[in-house]
Every structure is written in structure tokens, then in C-alpha cells.
Amino acid sequence: MGMTMSQKILAGHADLKSVEAGQLIEARLDLVLGNDITAPVAIREFGRIGIEAVFDRKRIALVPDHFTPNKDIKSAEQCKMMRDFAHRMDIENYFEIGEMGIEHALIPERGLVLPGELVIGADSHTCTYGAAGAFSTGVGSTDMAAAMASGTAWFKVPAAIRVVLEGAMRGWTSGKDLILHLIGLIGVDGALYRSLEFAGPGVATLSMDERFTIANMAIEAGAKNGIFPVDEKTRAWAASVSSRPYAAVEPDADAVYEREIRIDLSALTPTVAFPHLPSNTKTIGAAEKLRVDQVVIGSCTNGRIEDLRVAASILRGRKVAKGMRCIVFPATQSIYLAALREGLIEDLVTAGAVVSTPTCGPCLGGHMGILAKGERAIATTNRNFVGRMGHTESEVYLASPAVAAASAVAGRLADPEEIMKAPGHGAFTKAGAAAGAAAGTATAGREKA
Amino acid sequence: MKTRGKTFKYGDNIDTDVIIPARHLNSIDPAELASHCMEDIDKDFVSKVRKDDVIVGGSNFGCGSSREHAPMAIKASGVACVVAASFARIFYRNAINIGLPILECPEAAAAASSGDELEIDLSAGTIRDVTKGADFKAQPYPEFMRSIMDSGGLIEYTRSRLASRGAAAKTAR
Numbered sequence: 001m002g003m004t005m006s007q008k009i010l011a012g013h014a015d016l017k018s019v020e021a022g023q024l025i026e027a028r029l030d031l032v033l034g035n036d037i038t039a040p041v042a043i044r045e046f047g048r049i050g051i052e053a054v055f056d057r058k059r060i061a062l063v064p065d066h067f068t069p070n071k072d073i074k075s076a077e078q079c080k081m082m083r084d085f086a087h088r089m090d091i092e093n094y095f096e097i098g099e100m101g102i103e104h105a106l107i108p109e110r111g112l113v114l115p116g117e118l119v120i121g122a123d124s125h126t127c128t129y130g131a132a133g134a135f136s137t138g139v140g141s142t143d144m145a146a147a148m149a150s151g152t153a154w155f156k157v158p159a160a161i162r163v164v165l166e167g168a169m170r171g172w173t174s175g176k177d178l179i180l181h182l183i184g185l186i187g188v189d190g191a192l193y194r195s196l197e198f199a200g201p202g203v204a205t206l207s208m209d210e211r212f213t214i215a216n217m218a219i220e221a222g223a224k225n226g227i228f229p230v231d232e233k234t235r236a237w238a239a240s241v242s243s244r245p246y247a248a249v250e251p252d253a254d255a256v257y258e259r260e261i262r263i264d265l266s267a268l269t270p271t272v273a274f275p276h277l278p279s280n281t282k283t284i285g286a287a288e289k290l291r292v293d294q295v296v297i298g299s300c301t302n303g304r305i306e307d308l309r310v311a312a313s314i315l316r317g318r319k320v321a322k323g324m325r326c327i328v329f330p331a332t333q334s335i336y337l338a339a340l341r342e343g344l345i346e347d348l349v350t351a352g353a354v355v356s357t358p359t360c361g362p363c364l365g366g367h368m369g370i371l372a373k374g375e376r377a378i379a380t381t382n383r384n385f386v387g388r389m390g391h392t393e394s395e396v397y398l399a400s401p402a403v404a405a406a407s408a409v410a411g412r413l414a415d416p417e418e419i420m421k422a423p424g425h426g427a428f429t430k431a432g433a434a435a436g437a438a439a440g441t442a443t444a445g446r447e448k449a
Numbered sequence: 450m451k452t453r454g455k456t457f458k459y460g461d462n463i464d465t466d467v468i469i470p471a472r473h474l475n476s477i478d479p480a481e482l483a484s485h486c487m488e489d490i491d492k493d494f495v496s497k498v499r500k501d502d503v504i505v506g507g508s509n510f511g512c513g514s515s516r517e518h519a520p521m522a523i524k525a526s527g528v529a530c531v532v533a534a535s536f537a538r539i540f541y542r543n544a545i546n547i548g549l550p551i552l553e554c555p556e557a558a559a560a561a562s563s564g565d566e567l568e569i570d571l572s573a574g575t576i577r578d579v580t581k582g583a584d585f586k587a588q589p590y591p592e593f594m595r596s597i598m599d600s601g602g603l604i605e606y607t608r609s610r611l612a613s614r615g616a617a618a619k620t621a622r
Contacts, residue, residue, distance in 0.1 A: 140543035
């Protein structure tokens with residue numbers, strides 16, 4: 001019986017010729033990840049195992065990104081505990097403030113995950129690296145502790161749902177809209193314990209940044225992992241971040257999928273997830289144009305350079321609405337620097353947005369933008385659970401960077417199309433945003449009207 | 450081993466953000482975490498919960514963040530077991546790994562009401578709703594997971610695995 005991409009990676013790392021859904025296996029790990037919230041518990045548990053060293057100091061990554069720069073004394077103590085452990089164990093991939101970025105943007109950027117690899121992280125959004133054709137999944141701190149000791153973890157081999165993408169997205173629609181649409185379609189447990197394997201001709205139309213956004217939110221459908229096939233774009237990306245060799249994996253032609261979902265990308269429109277579940281989606285046309293108090297652009301879902309280009313292109317020459325707070329979080333230092341060099345930061349600040357150092361911050365109600373009772377935020381983040389960004393009676397609406405930026409200008413939930421009809425400084429295309437990486441200029445992504 | 454306690458009943462998709470809000474994740478102390486357990490969905494939980502009480506949830510219990518602080522807070526609250534129609538996978542893993550008993554049983558989860566007395570036999574996987582006079586049988590654990598639980602959790606399991614690996618390496622030499 002044929003294997004899916006996820007099953008093949010798991011089999012390879014368990015030294016098995018084949019595996020099938022439901023089988024329990026122990027597999028070798030290429031990378032074990034933790035952050036300032038989850039690693040302290042893992043370090044405490046690691047201490048209970050009673051060994052002196054981690055399995056491989058080069059295969060562990062520790063990223064202080066959640067409550068950093070340290071938001072209070074207790075967070076500072078947790079970060080210190082992680083830093084001390086990293087030094088004691090001589091962990092190569094510990095990233096201090098200044099190098100630190102949001103883990104799921106930083107790890108791929110540093111070339112620490114490549115196609116065909118197997119990664120676990122004590123953070124649910126570890127599934128992000130499926131964009132690179134890797135099998136990666138979130139676990140808890142005790143799993144992380146055991147993995148730091150043994151270099152292995154146990155897995156129940158997942159069945160898969162195949163998501164076939166056709167056509168290409170239009171207008172302001174992006175990877176975020178696709179994943180919100182899919183979660184709306186199958187529900188927050190629609191892929192529980194399963195892999196979401198993306199396929200079809202539409203994959204080639206998606207940029208790497210979009211694939212990271214899509215794989216990132218596989219967990220919001222309950223999936224164990226989300227994974228993309230490895231194509232020319234993946235290979236070009238891999239070559240740009242690492243010179244390490246890798247072995248890309250393809251699904252077998254006779255792989256068994258539990259279910260197939262077909263999505264016509266050209267039929268998608270900007271989509272918003274209303275409180276309090278990521279599956280509670282509406283298209284922008286059908287969404288009430290509610291007044292908003294805060295816009296958050298960033299996170300491991302949408303804090304990459306293309307996201308900032310889209311946001312800046314909408315805010316450029318416009319103003320954040322009076323009474324609205326717009327907070328932008330470039331996900332890593334190099335994304336921050338690229339945005340600076342391209343003039344995006346100037347566009348954002350001139351428009352009245354604030355730009356922060358990388359942090360998970362408000363996404364999980366940590367710091368840097370907490371909501372008061374009754375307040376409403378549109379965020380490019382990944383969860384809108386009760387109290388996620390602050391008070392239990394506050395609300396989070398999940399959307400793309402384009403919808404978030406348009407809403408910042410309007411002071412209410414807004415369609416980017418509508419905002420861009422108003423006088424601005426030149427039209428913008430998504431294709432231009434991707435091309436901006438090569439051009440690296442302030443006008444990248446803009447086409448003069 | 451049988452336990453008996455009162456039911457705290459919640460709905461579907463109980464996420465780890467409401468089990469333990471992120472604002473309290475600047476601590477890894479189980480007792481401190483327990484003092485905030487469920488506070489964003491049930492302000493009275495902390496004052497009312499007693500040793501051996503049971504949390505009953507619907508489908509996808511423990512979805513969202515991977516924070517192990519969630520099962521840790523529940524365990525430190527004295528809760529004997531979480532019964533749900535289904536569990537989110539990271540929560541399921543975490544509970545097994547840290548030794549928080551959980552039982553997957555859609556029928557018992559649907560039947561139980563808040564305040565019901567539940568008698569639970571973990572080794573048999575049975576749930577008795579004493580208040581309603583109804584009996585239920587939960588999904589059995591796969592053998593591998595039983596062996597982790599029988600070791601006392603993943604840390605103990607890993608310690609013994611590493612010890613036997615080390616012994617095997619010595620023999621090979």
C-alpha cells in the first residue's frame with residue numbers, strides 16, 4: 001500500500017520500509033524546538049531524567065520569543081532559566097534578543113529545517129515547516145524533554161486528507177484566506193490527528209511565504225501536520241537558506257487518503273474568522289463592517305516580508321483611522337531589516353502604525369497590545385479563542401495582512417478593494433510583492449497607475 | 450483503582466487558552482497554575498473543585514496551544530480524570546506523558562451533567578454516572594501508551610529506555 005508524504009518521512013526516520021495509518025512508531029528527530037514558555041517546563045523535566053548532556057547540541061533550538069523582550073520579572077526568570085540551560089548544554093541554536101525572531105519564521109530562515117526532515121517543537125505552530133516539505137508537529141514540554149535526551153519521539157502514524165488546489169488566487173486574496181476558508185470548511189477538528197497534504201497545480205502559484213502561512217494554521221483544523229510538495233520554489237528557497245544536503249520526499253502514486261478536498265483558488269475571496277473559533281469564517285463581502293479598536297499585523301502566521309509589503313502598500317499614503325491602534329510585528333530581525341531597507345517601515349510609521357521588535361506578544365495575550373473589556377481587534381494571527389488577546393469579553397477577528405491594513409485605514413472591518421479605490425499612491429499587485437524580494441527597493445510591488 | 454467525584458461539565462472545543470490563560474504562563478509551578486485553572490470559562494472552578502472531581506468536555510477537548518501547563522493545572526487542581534467525547538492530539542499526548550488520566554467516551558460525555566457524581570475505574574476504563582445510574586465504557590488505550598502510563602509518565606519511561614540502551618551499548622563493547 002502506498003504512503004503519503006508524511007508517512008514516508010516518518011517511515012524513513014524510523015528505519016522502516018513502510019508504515020500505515022494508526023501504527024505507533026519511534027522515530028529519529030532532525031530538530032527539537034522550544035520557546036520561553038515551554039522550554040522551562042521541559043528543562044525541569046529533563047533534569048528528572050538524570051543525564052548530563054542533550055542528545056545533540058546542534059539539533060536543539062531554543063527561541064525566547066513569547067514574553068520577550070522580557071515583559072515582567074517572572075518572564076525574565078523563565079528566559080534566564082532557558083539561557084542558562086542553553087549555555088550549560090552548549091546549545092548551538094539558542095537565539096538571544098537581537099538574533100531572536102518568532103520561532104516559526106526564524107527556524108526556516110536559519111536553514112534549520114529542510115525538505116524531508118522530521119521536527120518536533122514544544123509549540124503547536126511547529127506544523128509551519130510543512131511548507132518546506134518537512135514533517136513537523138507540535139508537542140508538549142515533556143515530549144520535548146524526552147526528545148532532548150533521546151533524540152527520538154513516539155508518533156502515531158497519521159491518516160491524511162488530500163487538499164487539491166486548482167487555479168490561482170486573484171486580487172487581494174492570499175494564503176491566509178485559503179487556510180481560513182479550509183478551516184471554515186472542515187471545522188476546528190476537521191483534520192483531527194490527520195495530515196493535511198496539499199497537492200495540485202495551484203500549489204505552484206503559492207509563494208513560500210504563503211505556504212508557511214497555510215501550513216502554520218493546519219493545527220487550527222486539528223491536524224497533526226500540514227505539508228506541501230517540494231517544487232522549484234521550495235528548492236530555490238532551500239538553497240537560499242542552507243547549503244546542507246536534504247532528501248525531498250514525494251507521496252507514492254497509490255498513497256491512501258482518507259478524504260480529498262478540492263479548492264478552486266480563483267473562487268476565493270478575502271475571508272475573516274469571527275470570534276471565537278478560527279472556523280467561524282465569513283467572506284469579506286458577507287461580513288458585518290464592525291468598528292475595530294486595534295489592528296495587529298505580524299505573528300508566526302503573517303509576519304513575513306510579503307505580509308509587510310502588502311500591509312505597507314495599503315497604508316502607504318494613507319492614515320490609520322483616528323482612535324485606531326495599528327501594531328506591526330516583523331517576525332524576525334532580518335525581515336525587520338529588509339522592511340527597513342525597502343522603506344516599508346517608513347510607510348507604516350508615516351501612516352500612524354507602530355512597528356515593534358519581533359515577539360509573539362499580543363497574539364497569545366502576552367504583552368504589547370492587550371485588549372480591554374469590550375474591545376475588538378482584527379489580527380493576522382492564528383487564534384481567536386475567548387480571551388486570547390486580553391479580556392474575556394474582548395474579540396479577535398482573524399484576517400489577512402491586506403484586510404487588516406485596510407481595516408486600520410477604515411477604522412472598521414474593510415475590504416482592501418474598497419480602500420484602494422480611494423485616492424492612494426499608486427496601485428499594487430501581489431505579484432509585485434513577491435518580486436520585491438529580488439528588487440529590494442522602496443517601490444517594489446508598486447506599479448504606477 | 451476507583452475514584453469518585455463531582456462533575457464539572459463544559460462544551461465542545463475547550464481550548465488550552467481558557468484552561469490556563471497565557472497571562473499566567475510566566476510560571477511553571479503546578480500549584481500556582483492550578484490557582485487559575487479554567488478561570489476564563491468558569492470563575493468558580495478553582496474555589497469549588499475538590500480532590501477526585503472530574504472534568505467532562507465535548508469534542509476536541511484541549512485544542513489550541515501545546516502548553517503542557519494546561520493538563521498540569523488540571524492535574525494540580527486535584528482532578529482525578531478528564532472525560533471527553535474526543536481530545537485534541539497535543540493535549541492527549543501531554544496528558545499521557547505527565548500522567549493525567551483521560552478517558553475518551555462520547556456517551557458518558559453527553560450524558561453527564563454538572564454536579565453528577567462520577568465513579569471512574571481507570572484500569573477497567575469504566576465510568577459510572579452515580580447520579581443518573583448509568584454505566585459507560587471508554588475507548589481502551591493502545592498498549593504502547595499504557596506502558597508509558599505504567600512507567601509513571603514519559604520521563605520515567607525515557608529514563609529506563611536510555612538505561613537499557615546504555616546497557617546494550619556496554620554489552621556490545
